[in-house]
Amino acid sequence: MTDISKITLYSGGLKGAEAEFGKLAEAWNINEVTFSYEGHLPERSRGMRILTQEDMKKGDVSMEIISQRMKRTYSRLEKIRKVIQSIFHIVNGGYQVFAVGWIQEDNTVKGGTGWGVELAKLFNRPLSIYDQERKGWFSWQENKWVPDTPVITSETFAGTGTRNLSDDGRKALMDLFIRSFGPAGGK
Numbered sequence: 001m002t003d004i005s006k007i008t009l010y011s012g013g014l015k016g017a018e019a020e021f022g023k024l025a026e027a028w029n030i031n032e033v034t035f036s037y038e039g040h041l042p043e044r045s046r047g048m049r050i051l052t053q054e055d056m057k058k059g060d061v062s063m064e065i066i067s068q069r070m071k072r073t074y075s076r077l078e079k080i081r082k083v084i085q086s087i088f089h090i091v092n093g094g095y096q097v098f099a100v101g102w103i104q105e106d107n108t109v110k111g112g113t114g115w116g117v118e119l120a121k122l123f124n125r126p127l128s129i130y131d132q133e134r135k136g137w138f139s140w141q142e143n144k145w146v147p148d149t150p151v152i153t154s155e156t157f158a159g160t161g162t163r164n165l166s167d168d169g170r171k172a173l174m175d176l177f178i179r180s181f182g183p184a185g186g187k
Contacts, residue, residue: 004028004030004181005029007156008030008093008094009021009022009025009030009032009094009158009159010033010035010090010093010156010159011034011035011159011160012034012040012042012087013035013036013045013046013048014042014043014163015163016100017100017163018042018159018160020165020169020170020173021098021160021173022034022044023044024174024177026046027177028181029185031047032044033047033093034046034047034048035086035089035093037051037056037086038050040082056085058089059087059088059089083112083115084112084115087115087116087160090116090160091123091125091160092123093156093158094125094156094157095126095154095157096126096127096150096153097116097120097126097128097158098128098129098150098152098159098160099113099128099129099130099160099161100113100165100172100173101117101129101130101161103131103138103145109129110162113160113161117140127139129145132168135168137149151179151180152180152181159173
């Protein structure tokens with residue numbers, strides 16, 4: 001097991017899955033980096049790191065590429081651009097990537113969470129998602145989703161996902177932390 005004092009969660013701190021990742025990280029005394037930007041109101045502020053305009057540009061990607069990769073189009077470009085730019089920093093910070101959401105038939109993931117998942121695939125990061133509809137964990141292996149029981153083994157990991165976290169999703173995250181680190185506080 002990795003020394004908890006050396007582990008860092010990277011997240012956006014938004015309501016739902018990201019806030020739950022943060023609450024669990026805090027309960028286990030895991031370092032937390034919460035990325036935000038001007039005009040963004042995350043639920044969590046522990047480990048807050050405000051991204052500058054220059055930082056945001058590092059995560060800039062052509063919306064045409066994003067639309068192709070995600071197999072969909074976006075109407076509110078300026079709002080989604082900032083979200084996409086901040087997601088880059090979340091995924092770039094964490095070696096392992098964990099998400100909560102819904103895997104779609106085309107193997108993309110629904111919503112903004114999907115871009116984080118696609119970045120993890122592009123960066124060739126260990127990637128797992130809890131699918132709230134199927135009520136199970138899946139990891140991206142050999143270009144397909146495979147049922148799995150993931151464990152956090154890296155010193156850095158990204159936690160992202162839906163704002164509409166279900167009770168099953170919340171329990172799946174708790175179980176992930178227990179599987180990875182034992183009971184909170186070592187008890």
